[in-house]
Amino acid sequence: MPHPNDRIAALIGARICHDLISPVGAIGNGLELLELSGQAATPELSLVAASAADASARIRLFRLAFGDAGTGQPVTGHEVVEILSAVHGTGRISVEWQPPGDSPRTAVEAVLLALLCAETALAGSGRITVTCTDGRWRVHAAADRLSPDPALWNMLDGAAPPDRIAPAAVQFLLLPGACAVANMNLAVQHAENELEIRL
Numbered sequence: 342m343p344h345p346n347d348r349i350a351a352l353i354g355a356r357i358c359h360d361l362i363s364p365v366g367a368i369g370n371g372l373e374l375l376e377l378s379g380q381a382a383t384p385e386l387s388l389v390a391a392s393a394a395d396a397s398a399r400i401r402l403f404r405l406a407f408g409d410a411g412t413g414q415p416v417t418g419h420e421v422v423e424i425l426s427a428v429h430g431t432g433r434i435s436v437e438w439q440p441p442g443d444s445p446r447t448a449v450e451a452v453l454l455a456l457l458c459a460e461t462a463l464a465g466s467g468r469i470t471v472t473c474t475d476g477r478w479r480v481h482a483a484a485d486r487l488s489p490d491p492a493l494w495n496m497l498d499g500a501a502p503p504d505r506i507a508p509a510a511v512q513f514l515l516l517p518g519a520c521a522v523a524n525m526n527l528a529v530q531h532a533e534n535e536l537e538i539r540l
Contacts (some may be wrong), residue, residue, distance in 0.1 A: 350515065354407030362400050368393040405446075405513070406453040415443035421453075433466035440473040444482030447523040448478065448540075454519050455480045455538040457512040458497070462489040462536055478525070483535040497529050497538070 376382070395488050399425045405416065418441045425436045430515045436456065444452075452471060459482040467484025492503045493513045502514060520527045525540040 347485055352409055354403065355409040363392055363448045365396045365400060369397065381522065394427060398424055402428055402453065405449055406457060414446055414464065416446050416449040417443050421449065434460060434463055434469065436469045438471045445523065449484040451516065451523045451540055452478050452480060454512045454516040455540060458516060459536065459538060461493070461510060462487045478540040479536040481535065485534065487534060487536060489531065489536065494529060497527060
């Protein structure tokens with residue numbers, strides 16, 4: 342079973358995302374009103390619009406990955422694809438989410454945490470593919486060069502966490518507990534130019 346602190350972390354994540362999504366959305370709405378009023382598109386306004394859209398997409402992603410998944414509601418494949426496309430659409434890491442239908446929120450949380458773990462090994466560029474066959478999820482990452490941090494990845498095999506973990510790596514702490522909640526069996530395989538997380 343997950344540690345009680347995992348539940349507290351999920352509630353904190355949900356609270357932060359809930360409180361931030363409205364003001365970030367308001368920025369986007371304000372920019373749309375400026376456009377409708379005839380305000381000329383300038384590089385500055387375009388930058389603000391792009392940044393607001395990126396922030397909104399990341400908040401939605403973090404809400405699913407780090408928020409409270411205990412409500413039991415399903416998540417549509419369309420919603421996940423929309424979020425991942427907004428986050429990674431113009432970056433050097435491409436993400437393909439293949440499962441088309443609805444999935445349990447607890448499963449989506451675990452898979453997104455695994456995806457965030459995989460991102461850390463790609464050294465800024467590469468491709469991640471998410472599939473689900475007969476209820477078994479697979480997060481596959483490939484790149485010309487992988488740079489996984491052994492101290493982090495060993496945690497997914499049951500090793501004790503290092504003394505200090507950067508905030509950008511918190512998903513490694515949370516993934517085993519999320520898998521336990523979703524009744525998933527976590528397994529990791531590494532190769533020279535690819536890695537795979539099975540859940």
